[in-house]
Amino acid sequence: MKKTIRGKAAKLSRRTFIVGSAAASGGLALGFNLPGFGSAVAQTASEGTEVNAWVLVKPDDACVIRVARSEMGQGTITGLVQLVAEELECDWKKVKAEQVTPGQNLARKRVWGEMSTGGSRGIRTSEDYVRRGGAAARILLLQAAAEEWKVPVGELTVAEGVVTHTPSGRSSSYGKLAAAAAKLEAPDPKAIKLKDPKDWKVAGKPMKRIDTADKLDGSKIYGVDIKLPGMLCAAIKDCPVFGGKVASYDEAKIAGRPGVRKVVKVKDTAVAVVADTWWRAKTALDALPIVWDEGPNASVSSASIAEQLKEGLGASVSNGDRQNGDALKAIETAAKKVEAVYSTPFLAHATMEPMNATVRLSADKAEVWVPTQNAEASLAALSEGSGVPLAKCEAYRTDLGGGFGRRGGTQDYVHQAVEIAKELPGIPIKLIWTREEDQAHDFFRPISQCRLAAGLDASGNLTGLHARVSGQSINATLNPAGIVNGKDRRQLQGLWAEPGDAQLGYTVPNLLIEYVMRNTHVPVGPWRGVNTNQNAVYMECFMDEVARAAGKDPLDFRRALMGGHPKHLAVLNAAAEKGDWGKPLPAGVHRGIAQFMGYGSYSAAVAEVSVSDRGQLRVHRMVLALDCGHAVNPDQIAAQVEGSVAYGLTAMLYGECRVRDGRMVDLNFDTYPIMRLAEMPKVETVIVPSGDFWGGVGEPTISVVTPAVLNAIHAATGKPVRQLPLKNVRLV
Amino acid sequence: MAKLNINGTVRDVEVEPDTPLLWVIREQVGLTGTKYGCGIAQCGACSVHINDEVQRSCSIRVGDVQASDRIITIEGLSADASHPVQKAWAAIDVPQCGYCQSGQIMAAAALLKRMPKPTDKDIDEAMTNICRCGTYQRIRAAVHMAANGTSRT
Structure with missing residues (x-):
């Protein structure tokens, strides 16, 4: 764990900190002094006394708690604030949150740690130092009271932000003590003893979110809502074929259109129109004739990609594997052999708020306002694109209208907005993508196929298992350094051996799991729950096929392989119990079960479905069990699980981005449908808090949704489903 | 003009x-x-x-x-987020990212104006807005709450 409360940074912070004050030393100036920027989560640094980097106390005893991670709906602000507040012992009713900027973080030697928000890491990889931050502030506030009253600090008690010295009957509040506390030497964070989670009063409880109010009346400002003085708006079209570029465009054709200010060629591949309003920019761009040089990929199609992946299933070289025993031989000599090939398509993130960024480049400063999962990457993109040194750049983060992995490291939209803003120095440029551009230029969930084979002995015991995934690599697109000696471990997420945060929960005497890299020209990236989502479909649906071939109950068959994986097993059992596995069902209703691990947490699901005579699927009920170790906010965990069901079912039912003539075909919600309320099953969340580790919450349960439902469909129809999405499959 | x-x-x-x-x-x-x-x-x-x-x-x-x-x-739905739909949305913590929620709240408010006590089927038919965070279960509960003036159970 990174040490974050460092002596030097703590000294820097030991002073009253006034917002927006130029005092805050160059580069530290806190942003977001925007008119109308009302928010439950302060975006301007608040007035008050900074006790340490994490806690600022106002004269009215309100405690402002700083948050470095991005909020995209997953509740990380509330959860992180709960953890700090728990140690701080402040009054929860007077807690506010404030997000730090990457410029501040940089200037203060990353006192707030990592800002990147993805991989379900928001809480699990920062819980230790944020709790120490809260505890350190409490220690300073108590020490201030002890010194003022000249009593031993050990005689003080504190509750809800009020410090009491019972022997003398004195008490004081954090608001009164903060100024003195801020002048004291910060304690050594390593020496701080954190509370036993069993004693938590705020953390671990289903507190209401602290960032809901402005989502109810339209006042929350998302990236698309930014307004700055003199701002112009831009719409953009990137070459629809990945790898192509702009050949020419006829600017004269849109001359004289209302509001249009400029046409900008962006990095050889895109054209943007800048106008006084976004609608005028967008319609002018639609009217602009553009000739594309589509490059070498213009004949690629879904069919050609499927052939490429299929070839990988039989290729002689693999790009990553794990094995024990001799799976191929065990399967070949088995009493019974089971084989299947599964496939999953490219998927778009389809955040409700399309990609956008607002950039202003002044003589000696570069600024971006952006919904981002990685504000430091936004800052870096701004600096890199503008040529302005990092110390003179700042990124102001808005809440995200959905993230799901799309708004992480790539920052392509920031790079584009910078290129446009360079042509119009001093003028703020708000670039908003259309939905069509968003669907055309995503970093898609990787496409893959998986061939599986299993061997059973005469008693129906699994003796050998072989899985080979052939598909695209995220690392090849975004992080080539992650591919070591030709091996790309990431694509086998969820199938790893222990230790790891995405381990396969089965012990098989002879096991071979392989990844064969087959990259296409379509850019791919993280997508809420990759690659556990695809790998769980392959492994867990096949497990049901094998159990069936063995003549065994799918739950019993799994349990027999899970003796060495007690946490996986406990969660599977919890789902089975709450999901009434084995109990009678109404006529026509069938159950399916699945378990998987990812993002440091264990998940399992039981689905109840019916399939009509005409093949109409109805998912009635889903019970999901999750062991994420410590459960910081059970109600928000339930919210994430409910959302994960919707995200998973949407992918299962409809999700597919087709490729034709080198470009994406499905450009809006008419052909890329998203599940709606009427299709939402009743979701029950079972939290199995084993309490001895910190696991993720936002992503892990998605992986079990689709296999549980597909296994229930298999139970209903007697036929396995091996291709997604279901919209292309006749169930009966 | x-x-x-x-x-x-x-x-x-x-x-x-x-x-x-x-x-x-x-x-x-x-x-x-x-x-x-x-x-x-x-x-x-x-x-x-x-x-x-x-x-x-x-x-x-x-x-x-x-x-x-x-x-x-x-x-303009209410002066201070006091419309029953807004209050129910707050009570149940419906929003996640919140981006779609203005539209969801407007759809729910229109439904309740037309149909003060909607059934689940009525809600299925009227609430067709997309929520990518998947808050549908809570939207349904909040519409019922707004209709009944009951608290969450």
Whole structure:
């Protein structure tokens, strides 16, 4: 764990900190002094006394708690604030949150740690130092009271932000003590003893979110809502074929259109129109004739990609594997052999708020306002694109209208907005993508196929298992350094051996799991729950096929392989119990079960479905069990699980981005449908808090949704489903 | 030039008549609670009330709106987030990212105006806006709560 409360940074912070004050030393100036920027989560640094980097106390005893991670709906602000507040012992009713900027973080030697928000890491990889931050502030506030009253600090008690010295009957509040506390030497964070989670009063409880109010009346400002003085708006079209570029465009054709200010060629591949309003920019761009040089990929199609992946299933070289025993031989000599090939398509993130960024480049400063999962990457993109040194750049983060992995490291939209803003120095440029551009230029969930084979002995015991995934690599697109000696471990997420945060929960005497890299020209990236989502479909649906071939109950068959994986097993059992596995069902209703691990947490699901005579699927009920170790906010965990069901079912039912003539075909919600309320099953969340580790919450349960439902469909129809999405499959 | 009655205030806006009402509300009028999601009336993030009925403002030309049409946006639903739907949304912690919720709340408010005690089937049919965070289960519970004035159980 990174040490974050460092002596030097703590000294820097030991002073009253006034917002927006130029005092805050160059580069530290806190942003977001925007008119109308009302928010439950302060975006301007608040007035008050900074006790340490994490806690600022106002004269009215309100405690402002700083948050470095991005909020995209997953509740990380509330959860992180709960953890700090728990140690701080402040009054929860007077807690506010404030997000730090990457410029501040940089200037203060990353006192707030990592800002990147993805991989379900928001809480699990920062819980230790944020709790120490809260505890350190409490220690300073108590020490201030002890010194003022000249009593031993050990005689003080504190509750809800009020410090009491019972022997003398004195008490004081954090608001009164903060100024003195801020002048004291910060304690050594390593020496701080954190509370036993069993004693938590705020953390671990289903507190209401602290960032809901402005989502109810339209006042929350998302990236698309930014307004700055003199701002112009831009719409953009990137070459629809990945790898192509702009050949020419006829600017004269849109001359004289209302509001249009400029046409900008962006990095050889895109054209943007800048106008006084976004609608005028967008319609002018639609009217602009553009000739594309589509490059070498213009004949690629879904069919050609499927052939490429299929070839990988039989290729002689693999790009990553794990094995024990001799799976191929065990399967070949088995009493019974089971084989299947599964496939999953490219998927778009389809955040409700399309990609956008607002950039202003002044003589000696570069600024971006952006919904981002990685504000430091936004800052870096701004600096890199503008040529302005990092110390003179700042990124102001808005809440995200959905993230799901799309708004992480790539920052392509920031790079584009910078290129446009360079042509119009001093003028703020708000670039908003259309939905069509968003669907055309995503970093898609990787496409893959998986061939599986299993061997059973005469008693129906699994003796050998072989899985080979052939598909695209995220690392090849975004992080080539992650591919070591030709091996790309990431694509086998969820199938790893222990230790790891995405381990396969089965012990098989002879096991071979392989990844064969087959990259296409379509850019791919993280997508809420990759690659556990695809790998769980392959492994867990096949497990049901094998159990069936063995003549065994799918739950019993799994349990027999899970003796060495007690946490996986406990969660599977919890789902089975709450999901009434084995109990009678109404006529026509069938159950399916699945378990998987990812993002440091264990998940399992039981689905109840019916399939009509005409093949109409109805998912009635889903019970999901999750062991994420410590459960910081059970109600928000339930919210994430409910959302994960919707995200998973949407992918299962409809999700597919087709490729034709080198470009994406499905450009809006008419052909890329998203599940709606009427299709939402009743979701029950079972939290199995084993309490001895910190696991993720936002992503892990998605992986079990689709296999549980597909296994229930298999139970209903007697036929396995091996291709997604279901919209292309006749169930009966 | 168009004359629009938005949230009880009549305003003149200078805009091409084929501009979608959504973008006039957002850009000329400056009310940004109404959101762009798809532009083809699929997602409902742009939902507003026109004469008490919920409409997808991305697909209505401003030139087709009359000065007599009463347009209500999320900002005009109540003065202080006190509409029963807003209160139920808060009580149940419906929003995640929140981006679609203006539209969801406007759709729910219109449903309850038309049908004060909707059944689950009524809610299925009326609440067709897309939520990518998947808050549907809580939306359903909150619509019932707003209809019944009951607290969450």
